[in-house]
Amino acid sequence: MLEPTIVIAAASLVGLCVTAFALLKGWQGWLALKQREIDNTPREIEGGVGVGGARIEIADLKERIKKLEAIASGVDL
Missing domain, CATH: 1.20.5 (Single alpha-helices involved in coiled-coils or other helix-helix interfaces)
Known part of the structure; x- marks a missing residue:
């Protein structure tokens, strides 16, 4: 069947993708927050x-x- 090395590599890749996606969503949320702060300040x-x-x-x-x-x-x- 599948070797343990391939299973570990695939699980690591999936974990890395999930972590990168979560960080990207957090970054976009932070940028949206800063954009709202800029929009609400009197210019x-x-x-x-x-x-x-x-x-x-x-x-x-x-x-x-x-x-x-x-x-x-x-x-x-």
Whole structure:
């Protein structure tokens, strides 16, 4: 009949395929989760600027305010 080596090899191959399929389904689920997270996050603030861009813009405005206050008080930068 069948040799034990062939049976072990076939069972190992089936086990490997089942494991690969389960990992693939898990990976696809994780990607779908991340896609939903990206879709649900607000992308834009005023003027089409993203959240990161808005933070940079706010920091720039704060720096400009400090410079204007220094000019108003007569301090030379």
